[in-house]
Amino acid sequence: MRRKLYLLLGLLLVASMVLAGCGNKATSTPAANAGGGGKEVTVTIGFTESQTGKYNVDSTAQTQGLKLWMEQINAAGGIKLSDGTVVKFKAVSYDDESKADKVQQLYTRLATEDKADFLISPYSSGLTSAAAVVSEQYGKIMLATGAASDSIFKKGYERVYQLYTPASHYLTGAVDILKANAPDVKKLAFVYENSKFSTAVVTAAKEYAAKQGYDIVLFEGYDKDTTDFGAFINKIQDSGAEAVLGGGHFQDGETFARQIAEKKLPIKFLALLVAPPNPKFAELGDAALGVVGPSQWEAAAAYTPEAAKKAGLTWFGPSSAEFAKAYKEKYNDDAGYHAAGGYAAGVVLQKAIIDADSVDPDKVKAALDKMDILTFFGHIKFDTGDAHGLQIGHEMVYIQWQKEGDKLVKQVVWPKEGATAKLLYPLTH
Amino acid sequence: MDAILRSLIDGLLLGFVYGIAAMGLTLIWGVMNVINLSHGSLISLGMFSLYFLFTGLGIHPYLAVVITAILGLLLGIVIYAIAVHRIINAPHLSTLLATYSVNMIILGIGTAILSTSPYNVPFDLGSIKVATSVVPTTRLIAAIVAMLVAGGLYLFLQYSRLGRYIRAVTDNREAAEIVGIPSAQILAFSFGLGTMLAAISGGLIATFFPFTILAGGAYELKSFVIGVLGGLGNPVGSLFGGLILGAIEGLVPLAMPTTWTPVLEFVLFVLILLVRPTGLFGGSE
Numbered sequence: 268m269r270r271k272l273y274l275l276l277g278l279l280l281v282a283s284m285v286l287a288g289c290g291n292k293a294t295s296t297p298a299a300n301a302g303g304g305g306k307e308v309t310v311t312i313g314f315t316e317s318q319t320g321k322y323n324v325d326s327t328a329q330t331q332g333l334k335l336w337m338e339q340i341n342a343a344g345g346i347k348l349s350d351g352t353v354v355k356f357k358a359v360s361y362d363d364e365s366k367a368d369k370v371q372q373l374y375t376r377l378a379t380e381d382k383a384d385f386l387i388s389p390y391s392s393g394l395t396s397a398a399a400v401v402s403e404q405y406g407k408i409m410l411a412t413g414a415a416s417d418s419i420f421k422k423g424y425e426r427v428y429q430l431y432t433p434a435s436h437y438l439t440g441a442v443d444i445l446k447a448n449a450p451d452v453k454k455l456a457f458v459y460e461n462s463k464f465s466t467a468v469v470t471a472a473k474e475y476a477a478k479q480g481y482d483i484v485l486f487e488g489y490d491k492d493t494t495d496f497g498a499f500i501n502k503i504q505d506s507g508a509e510a511v512l513g514g515g516h517f518q519d520g521e522t523f524a525r526q527i528a529e530k531k532l533p534i535k536f537l538a539l540l541v542a543p544p545n546p547k548f549a550e551l552g553d554a555a556l557g558v559v560g561p562s563q564w565e566a567a568a569a570y571t572p573e574a575a576k577k578a579g580l581t582w583f584g585p586s587s588a589e590f591a592k593a594y595k596e597k598y599n600d601d602a603g604y605h606a607a608g609g610y611a612a613g614v615v616l617q618k619a620i621i622d623a624d625s626v627d628p629d630k631v632k633a634a635l636d637k638m639d640i641l642t643f644f645g646h647i648k649f650d651t652g653d654a655h656g657l658q659i660g661h662e663m664v665y666i667q668w669q670k671e672g673d674k675l676v677k678q679v680v681w682p683k684e685g686a687t688a689k690l691l692y693p694l695t696h
Numbered sequence: 697m698d699a700i701l702r703s704l705i706d707g708l709l710l711g712f713v714y715g716i717a718a719m720g721l722t723l724i725w726g727v728m729n730v731i732n733l734s735h736g737s738l739i740s741l742g743m744f745s746l747y748f749l750f751t752g753l754g755i756h757p758y759l760a761v762v763i764t765a766i767l768g769l770l771l772g773i774v775i776y777a778i779a780v781h782r783i784i785n786a787p788h789l790s791t792l793l794a795t796y797s798v799n800m801i802i803l804g805i806g807t808a809i810l811s812t813s814p815y816n817v818p819f820d821l822g823s824i825k826v827a828t829s830v831v832p833t834t835r836l837i838a839a840i841v842a843m844l845v846a847g848g849l850y851l852f853l854q855y856s857r858l859g860r861y862i863r864a865v866t867d868n869r870e871a872a873e874i875v876g877i878p879s880a881q882i883l884a885f886s887f888g889l890g891t892m893l894a895a896i897s898g899g900l901i902a903t904f905f906p907f908t909i910l911a912g913g914a915y916e917l918k919s920f921v922i923g924v925l926g927g928l929g930n931p932v933g934s935l936f937g938g939l940i941l942g943a944i945e946g947l948v949p950l951a952m953p954t955t956w957t958p959v960l961e962f963v964l965f966v967l968i969l970l971v972r973p974t975g976l977f978g979g980s981e
Contacts, residue, residue: 320811321814324813364812488955492914498703498946499949501703501706502954504702505950521816522906529823
């Protein structure tokens with residue numbers, strides 16, 4: 268009897284060891300797979316794209332940027348690690364329809380069924396917030412591009428890293444522009460999309476403006492599907508505001524600017540989120556003239572190896588001009604900051620893998636935590652304290668649509684050191 | 697005072713277009729007791745028809761509205777023949793489900809082909825000053841077209857032979873048939889007219905607002921509120937209902953956050969149903 272019991276126990280032990288072995292194999296990291304030198308490892312990068320829905324324009328640009336990076340790095344032979352392993356990349360992506368519930372479902376699929384090694388966020392703070400819950404749950408590193416909300420990084424996540432300047436600093440520069448260029452402006456109106464991102468941005472900007480002594484005469488949000496801004500424009504006029512700050516995403520921002528021009532709203536300054544830096548904004552024609560917008564990146568911004576040397580930072584990756592040229596060649600379209608953000612996510616992951624000399628997620632995480640570099644996209648450094656992963660290096664540049672002859676051109680007007688033109692002030696609608 | 701006038705002008709101009717959209721819904725209800733749940737998607741199709749006629753074929757937007765109206769009329773007759781005719785005498789639930797299915801088919805195909813991304817008709821006629829308000833010309837023209845369409849419909853229903861047939865079928869279908877009025881054709885034509893009005897309103901809206909294939913849904917909801925305000929089955933009442941809704945949308949934001957506007961609209965909707973179910977201007981119960 269006892270012999271049978273020992274035999275049974277022995278069998279159970281062997282069975283459990285076999286199972287454990289299988290388990291290890293299933294969760295083995297790409298680095299473990301890459302163990303024998305000289306091997307080629309294909310790292311899977313998972314993300315969703317808003318092929319439909321209201322984020323379509325911005326999200327498509329972001330994905331195109333990321334895919335361009337991936338094609339270039341693969342065409343250049345991948346990343347070579349010190350043990351001779353060659354790391355190449357493949358993308359797995361789905362359409363999230365610009366919906367948060369879809370994002371949660373699809374990122375779970377990316378993490379479990381597709382076994383993505385690294386994740387890139389969807390576009391927008393709302394969708395990224397939904398994706399971050401899933402990526403953190405499955406212990407995946409996610410580079411959050413196209414997401415500027417601060418709150419995502421106050422939830423104790425350890426593996427989500429932000430590339431964009433956070434919302435709390437997104438529009439404060441517009442107040443600085445006013446202060447430097449328009450001493451006659453005293454009354455500000457904030458009209459913004461009722462979304463996580465826009466609300467966070469304008470709340471921070473409003474507090475900043477109030478501290479600077481401005482009178483906030485209107486602070487009101489609009490629903491995300493608003494197409495008629497007539498009521499808001501009338502309210503702005505009644506409030507006596509001299510400058511309007513706000514907006515949300517591309518479509519509403521474009522419509523808002525168009526209707527402000529159509530109604531000849533007597534304001535001197537208009538700064539909107541997201542929409543103005545997009546090259547498609549120029550399709551508005553004269554309604555785009557003078558509109559200011561914060562941009563995460565502009566091709567004209569002076570981020571160079573020399574600037575890195577001056578700032579005591581390590582330079583990494585291509586120059587802005589090289590990226591912009593490659594993007595134009597591939598997509599026959601000018602790169603905006605969404606596209607640059609997508610490309611930059613790839614560049615940052617590339618640098619982290621090189622620094623880690625591995626694709627092991629823990630080593631890559633450690634490399635990201637230590638990262639302090641200047642790229643074509645700007646300064647990249649992550650918070651490693653309470654707001655882990657929050658971007659603390661990157662700064663916004665402000666563009667304004669101005670005229671060169673009959674043609675609308677985008678000029679950098681802030682910060683002064685990076686400016687390509689003087690601010691066109693006041694608005695001339 | 698300036699502020700009130702400005703907001704009222706804006707609201708009323710939009711109200712005319714809302715009125716046309718609601719007229720289509722209420723005409724179909726009045727003639728054949730069918731609540732057309734594909735109304736919103738037909739408004740969306742009107743928007744896209746104008747978009748493609750203008751951007752694809754280079755046809756002037758206001759000529760495109762005329763073509764869109766004709767296409768809407770034909771589409772309505774086809775929808776009636778395929779989805780509504782056989783169940784026209786069945787309980788309301790059958791026609792509700794049939795028109796809802798048409799709605800889902802249009803939205804499904806529309807989403808697959810056009811996606812749910814926003815479209816813009818790049819058309820601008822500048823602005824003109826009306827009293828103290830600066831009004832985009834496209835909105836003013838839309839309001840004028842809406843008035844002409846409403847007036848035309850009224851004259852058509854009152855004085856044309858076909859219009860009298862429609863009114864006869866509305867009053868008593870069986871009696872109309874006894875005196876030789878081809879009720880099936882009249883019903884199909886009326887459904888076509890209702891669809892035509894939806895398409896016209898969609899086309900007009902597309903000249904000044906961006907839109908998606910799902911955009912018509914919001915105008916369908918407004919059409920229900922307007923229909924009830926003006927009296928379901930009373931197309932001319934719809935125009936006044938549209939103006940009331942437009943005025944509410946213009947004036948309410950002066951007193952409270954704009955997000956409260958739909959709340960007030962639907963409170964009014966319920967109140968009218970409770971207190972005066974025939975609508976402010978009378979209609980069929």
